[in-house]
Amino acid sequence: MSISTVLIIMFTAIITENFIFSKFYGCCPFLGVSDKPSTALGMGMAVTFVMTLSNGVTWIIYHALLERFNLEYLKTVAFILVIAALVQFIEMFLRKFVPALYNALGIYLPLITTNCAVLSAALLDVQNEYNFITSICFGFAAALGFTLAIVVFAGVRARLDVADPPKAFKGFPLTLIAAGLLAMAFSGFSGINFS
Amino acid sequence: MKGNHDFIEQMKNGTITNNPIFVQLLGMCPTLAVTTSVKNAVGMGVAATAVLICSNVFISLVRKFIPKQVRIASFIVIISGFVTAVELMMKAYFYDLYASLGIFIPLIVVNCIILARAEAFASRNKVLPSAIDGLSMGLGFTFALIVVGSVREIIGNGTFLGYELFGSSYQPAIIFVLPAGAFLTLGFVIAVVQKIKNISADRAVAQESAIKEADKK
């Protein structure tokens, strides 16, 4: 695939088909972790790191192993196995060699195993038949989109904390409505056409 | 009989008092993504319920043999096995549902609800209660999906399960079937649920103080 195609795929993953506001992958941590901008950034960094690596490793496993033995139907099991092991491995690696980053990410690293975004990026690579480089770039870009969404939303939530809504809306409903308004803003990008 | 009483309590717990979406606030991804129509909502709900029951039963059966360190990883692998089975079954017998749910069927693996029930209930209880817990949580999940899906489909498309409701003069508010509408609908639905909870809590407090007043006299 040419560079421009890869760049278009990356741009699409970040803006027009943002993983959270457009596709809903990664909603749970998005709604759960985004209360402070610093923790949101930490989560975003962790997801970026894991997603880029996992896209590469799952691509290799799919094309070198599953396709050879006609086991494509077991890709869900294989991918989730890879992701769980990879997250564990990254946790140990960071703890030894980059302790500052490990402390910054804290508890979010193990939570990424159950993050829809990581698994769906891997599955989308297969669905869209990306090659190895494109898969990694796609994973990186999708995670950047996730980080963008989560950091922006953390800022919004800081304001929501001091707001004074009706009692029934306090907490989660207000958060969801704010997310809906942000999603509306992002859907304004959907008209961008590259052809 | 005590067994029956527990069964009803468990069913009520999963569907209403501890509803995974409205009360526990888990499993947001599929709730927001597949509720564009009631048919998709029901399909996803049933698929997730099937996976939930099977995985709860299986995990409850092997709970004594799983070492502590690999607990979560093994739960996930077991769940993914059942999800793959459900996925292949849907691909064979319900192809149009499979096509419209798309990537969210394999994403049932990372659905917080299933992992949470496995961790919190199935790994600590016997087989039959785990199965019933799976059934009740799954039904609660399906019920919540149907509620959100109905709102979105009726207002956003003017149909219900594919049947035209309002005739051709109705201009549907398309925003409701778009991603933004998912967040908004769920926000309002949970606000309604919280309002109901607040009303019943206030009523309980009022009753308590009325009883205290009566006791004083």
Added chain:
Amino acid sequence: MFKEIIIPIAIFAGLGLVFGIILAVASKIFSVKRDEKAEKIDDVLPHANCGACGYSGCAAYAEAIAKGEAKELNLCTVGGEPVAKHIGEIMGVDVVAKKRYVARVMCSGSNQYSKKKYAYHGTADCLSAARLSGGDKMCPNACIGLGSCVSVCKYHALSVIDGVAVVNPENCVACRACVDICPKNIIQMVPYDSNFWVCCVSAENGPMTREHCDTGCISCRLCVKACEYDAISINDFHATIDYNKCVSCGKCMAVCPRHIIHTKKS
């Protein structure tokens, strides 16, 4: 047919085995040795992670002490005396806790005394209100009273009473979170043992202060003349107490015409 069952089982069992081996090996290679002393000290620290000790968190301070890099062992003001004693026991030295300080909101401009420049209807947050020409009270150094300090205090030491924030010194652990967040910078640290403080930091001269607030310090100097220990002086048009010299005799409070010097007992 058996081939179609055996092969996937074999491949996935193999994958699981390979990953298991990689993880087991990695856990040996990447194992991090934790200093036992650092862990013991970390257990004793209060985990407020406030940074008052100058280190980026309780774990960092514990490591520094264990390695012998920490200059002083009594830097944890949140933990105070008991923590200093425990650290002393672990390290085998005598550690004396630092003098206990508490935070004080240096403003008495409650709704009763302070005049407002406009009616504020907005986010109930001092940081937001401060953007609108420093808040709704006429005095530029007044407490906005919307409670940003209250929400940041983890120890329930602050509350807003009649439009001005007030510290409960018994709960205050001197983590300085409120000092850092106050957009008007009017929260100061005062020794716990001191009984008197000038509850105003108005930088406006006497006539202006009188216009803006019924109780603010007008720098009339009566307290300076009354103090026999040279402990109170006027800086920036308001009185300030030097706690190195103050003996808590209370003469300044007795003569103050504005009743702006407060005491713990009031």
